[in-house]
Amino acid sequence: MQLSRTEICRLMGIGAMLIWAVVLLGFYVTGRVESYIRPEYLRTCTLLAGLGLLALSAFNLRHLRAQETCGHDHGHDHHHDHDHEQGCCGHDHDHGHVHEDTSFLGNGAGLAIMVIPVLISVLYSQDRFLSSATIRNKGFVEDPNAVAARVEKELPGAASAAKGEEEEILEYTLADLEKVVQRSPEGNLMLTVDQLFYTAGDAELQRVLKGQPVEAVGQIIPDKDSGKKNRLRIFILMVSCCAADAQPVSIAVEFPGTPPPHKEMQWVKVSGTMVYAVENGQKQAILKAVKMEPTKEPANDLLY
Amino acid sequence: MLLAIDPAQIHDSLYAFLSILLEGAFFIFIGTVISGFIDAYLPPSLLDRMLPKNRVLAVAVGGLLGAVLPVCECAIVPVIRRLVAKGLPLSVAITYMLAAPIINPVTMVSTFAAFSERGDAGVLVASSRAILAYGITVLVGLVMIRVALRSVLRPQIQWAVDRGEAGGHDHDHDHHHGGAKLVHALQVAQRDFTDVAMYFVVGVALTAFLNNVIPRDWIEPLAGNDVTAIPTLMGAAFILSLCSTSDAFVAASLDEFSYAAKLAFLIFGPMMDLKLIFLYSSIFKPRFVLILACGLFILVGVVCHQWGVFDQAAVR
Numbered sequence: 001m002q003l004s005r006t007e008i009c010r011l012m013g014i015g016a017m018l019i020w021a022v023v024l025l026g027f028y029v030t031g032r033v034e035s036y037i038r039p040e041y042l043r044t045c046t047l048l049a050g051l052g053l054l055a056l057s058a059f060n061l062r063h064l065r066a067q068e069t070c071g072h073d074h075g076h077d078h079h080h081d082h083d084h085e086q087g088c089c090g091h092d093h094d095h096g097h098v099h100e101d102t103s104f105l106g107n108g109a110g111l112a113i114m115v116i117p118v119l120i121s122v123l124y125s126q127d128r129f130l131s132s133a134t135i136r137n138k139g140f141v142e143d144p145n146a147v148a149a150r151v152e153k154e155l156p157g158a159a160s161a162a163k164g165e166e167e168e169i170l171e172y173t174l175a176d177l178e179k180v181v182q183r184s185p186e187g188n189l190m191l192t193v194d195q196l197f198y199t200a201g202d203a204e205l206q207r208v209l210k211g212q213p214v215e216a217v218g219q220i221i222p223d224k225d226s227g228k229k230n231r232l233r234i235f236i237l238m239v240s241c242c243a244a245d246a247q248p249v250s251i252a253v254e255f256p257g258t259p260p261p262h263k264e265m266q267w268v269k270v271s272g273t274m275v276y277a278v279e280n281g282q283k284q285a286i287l288k289a290v291k292m293e294p295t296k297e298p299a300n301d302l303l304y
Numbered sequence: 305m306l307l308a309i310d311p312a313q314i315h316d317s318l319y320a321f322l323s324i325l326l327e328g329a330f331f332i333f334i335g336t337v338i339s340g341f342i343d344a345y346l347p348p349s350l351l352d353r354m355l356p357k358n359r360v361l362a363v364a365v366g367g368l369l370g371a372v373l374p375v376c377e378c379a380i381v382p383v384i385r386r387l388v389a390k391g392l393p394l395s396v397a398i399t400y401m402l403a404a405p406i407i408n409p410v411t412m413v414s415t416f417a418a419f420s421e422r423g424d425a426g427v428l429v430a431s432s433r434a435i436l437a438y439g440i441t442v443l444v445g446l447v448m449i450r451v452a453l454r455s456v457l458r459p460q461i462q463w464a465v466d467r468g469e470a471g472g473h474d475h476d477h478d479h480h481h482g483g484a485k486l487v488h489a490l491q492v493a494q495r496d497f498t499d500v501a502m503y504f505v506v507g508v509a510l511t512a513f514l515n516n517v518i519p520r521d522w523i524e525p526l527a528g529n530d531v532t533a534i535p536t537l538m539g540a541a542f543i544l545s546l547c548s549t550s551d552a553f554v555a556a557s558l559d560e561f562s563y564a565a566k567l568a569f570l571i572f573g574p575m576m577d578l579k580l581i582f583l584y585s586s587i588f589k590p591r592f593v594l595i596l597a598c599g600l601f602i603l604v605g606v607v608c609h610q611w612g613v614f615d616q617a618a619v620r
Contacts, residue, residue, distance in 0.1 A: 010491075013498045020501070024329055036323040045330035052333050053497075060494050063487045114502045117509050118325065121318040129319060131312035131516075139520030143559045149417075241550035243323035244515055247557060 007064055009107045014064075016111040017057045023122055024050030035127040037242045038304045128301065129246070132221045132264045135235065141249045142282065144201030147238065150303065151198040155180055155205075172204045174212070188215040188271050193236045194249045194303055196274070200285040206276050215271035216251070216287065217295055220262050223252060226279075230255045232262075234270055234287075238303040246302065252286045260292055269295040313516050320512035324579075327547065328378045328508070332500055335379030339386040340493030344485045351392050359395065363445035366396035367438050370404030377405040377548055377574050378504065381583040382496045388587065389464035394453055399445030402600075405548040405574035406437040415570065418552035429552075429563065429570070436611060437571050440603055444596075456592040458585075503586050507579025511545040514578070518543065524560055530612045533565035534605050541573030548574035564612025572604040 003011070027033040028047045037043065129135060141147070155177070181189050189209075193216050199205040218234030235250035237243075253259075253270050262268065272289040355362045375383060384401045388394060405411065412430050420426030454462055523540055526532040537558070546554055551573055555566045576597045584593045 010494070013494055016498055016501075017494065020329065024326070027326060033326060036319075036326050042327055042330075046326055049330035049333045052330075052337070056333075056337070056490060056494060056497070059490050063491070066484075066487045066491070110502045111498060114498060114505055117321065117505050121322045121325075124315060125318040125322050126315050127319065129316045131310045131316050133308070133310040134313050134316040134516045137516060137519045139524070141557055143557060146557045240553040241547050242327040244320040244512060245544070245546055245550060245554055247554070 003064075005104070009104070010060065010064055012107050012111055014057045014061050016115050017053050019115050020118065021050050021053035021057060023118055024053065026122075032127060035243070035302070038239060040304070042241065128297075129237070129243075130265060135219075135221055135237075135248050135265075136224070138247055140233070140235070141197070141238065141247050144198045146247075147194045147198050147249055147303075148201075151195050154192075155195060155198075172208055174208050177205075177208055184215055184271075186213075186215075186271065188213045190214075191216055193218040193234055193251060194238065196251045196285050196287065197249050199274070200251075200276065200283045206283075209274045210276060211273055213271065214274055214287065215269055217267065217269050217298060218250070219265050220253075220268050220292075221248075221250070221264060226252065228254070230257060230259065232259050234268065236301070236303055243302065249303070252284055253289050253292070254286050255289050255292075259289075262292065262294075267295050267297045267301075268292050309517050316516045317509075317513045320516055321509055324508045324512060324545070325505070328504060331376050331379040332382070332504055333497060335375065335382040336496040336500060337490075337493045338379075339382040339496045340489040340491070342383065342386045342390060343492045344489035346390060351387070351390060355393070355396060359393065359449050360446065362393060362396050363399050363442055363449065366399035366445060367403040367442045368407065369400045370406070370408040373404070374408035374410060375404050376410075377577075377580060378583070380404050381580075381586065382500050385461065385496065385500075385587045386492075388457065389461055391465065393449075394451065394456065395445045395448035398448050398596075399441045402444060402575045403437060403441035406571065407434050411548045411552075411574075414549050415552040418556040425563065429567065432563075432567055432611065433570050436567065436607055437575075440571065440600070440607060441575070443603065444600070456588050458587060458589055461587055500583060500586055503582040504579060507545065507582035511543065511578045514543045515545075527558075527560040527562075527565070530562055530564050530609050533561050534568045534608055534612075535601070537561055537565045537569040538572040538601060538605060541569045542577050544573070545577040545579045546573060562612055563615060564608045567611060568604055568608035571608065572600060575604070576600050 024046050027036070028043065028050060033039075033043055033046050037046065177189070181191060184190050189212055191214050196214065196216055199209055216234060218236050221233050221235060223231045223233045232253045232255075233250040234253055235248040237246040238249050239246045253272075270287055270289050270292045272287050272291070275286050275288055277284055277286060356365060380401055384392075384397050388397045412434055415433055416426040416430040418426075419429040453465060457465065523536045526536040537555075541551070544551075544554070551570060555569050558566060558569070561569075581593060581597065584596070588596070
């Protein structure tokens, strides 16, 4: 089967689309996509894009030799040695042929730009941020209200009490908190980093949590801004749409002396007691740590 | 103020690159399929019949098309490319292209939601964003009425417009059977996809890299007054290249900046960012894209600054 230049160029385009389709479907099938984009609806979009590209590639492969219908665009004002094939509509007017770029070099370069960076990223991306510099560059979320919508769903009683919305809750108590938060075998309240961060903006929760033993899991990073040698920060990443827009939500972790040995960006479980202090004009949630140990990366490491 | 790059940030850039790509691929795909079907099935005469004859009115309508034909900034580029080739007046096309990512239900609801979490600013920011964006895009559209197509369009798009104007393509193709039209539509979709995806990849690669290596510390000291804060956040919006449906959540978290600066971020970003520069280059000449970027930067900056002055006066 002898292929014309036009058909070879079409095949190259189909090949590039197939590579994209395989990448998208591969990410969907392996679940890798969940480390990259908001799962609820964008995960489905990835599947649809992969299937759509696959179908489009298959259709165009099936019709590789089809002539285009009348004219239309895709033209170039430069002259190249394309095939002047008559359109299937049978017109013999001068625009009944296809104006596709049939330059191997032009097509090849364009498709290489489309495909090579994607393949390199698929091979070398670690599905997470590795550098603490990247996290610092993104800037830590400073306003506890930024996580309010999420935390208020997880701690409904606390949120209502803080807002004074439920008349029957006259005073929020530890017992109310314990209804929605479990304790570990060691007796620590198991809270997430975003929940602890949120408490810095909620006087009612601060009153209840102050001095309580808690534990939280997050990634560790030096706290360079505080200037305190006994202080680190643990953070988790909050994502709106995709990992590129991730913002770290963090709390300070303070040790009695030098922090125990650790690797930056390592996942750790920290236990200790909660205190609150005003620093740089803003209330800070500080976990006075008594213990920090490495732990496994949680299945859902991004907060959506 | 040196830019120090940790080698691990290269991996982080690959991660960010793929995340934007996975997010945007579906929208690019949908945009290019719509583009193919527009090319095969939409008679150019229909555009003439649908739009008001008065050019100013047509631009005003173009600014609102996003409300009924909601398309994000990635998907709209191939659609606009095809509509311009089909004879949609450039002034209307550019107004629609710039306005649609902001003036659509999804973006307005997400803006409201993001700012509602911070008190009662949701309605104020969402409505201000839509109204200011509409005004700005219509203004740009009105200017474009006087601009010659040939001076802004890439040669291949100009070629397509010329062919249409010459009368070669405004018949309804009734003599084509459905199968041939479908083949044509999907072949066009393939070419548009590979073409737009190439520009998209370059834009996203640059965005992902700069997004990770530029420290936020650089912009925070400039938050103090709007004269520095507004251009700073517009510059950030340009580099971050966030999706218009989610950028409000990032803007809302920029506590140290005024509402005027956040509005500038929310209006300028969906109209002009790093990845869009490359996507727009698939339709327009690079010189025009540069002029459009600079013009929008100044226009959005001035409008948002004046909005800030008005807002502060109202608060007092």
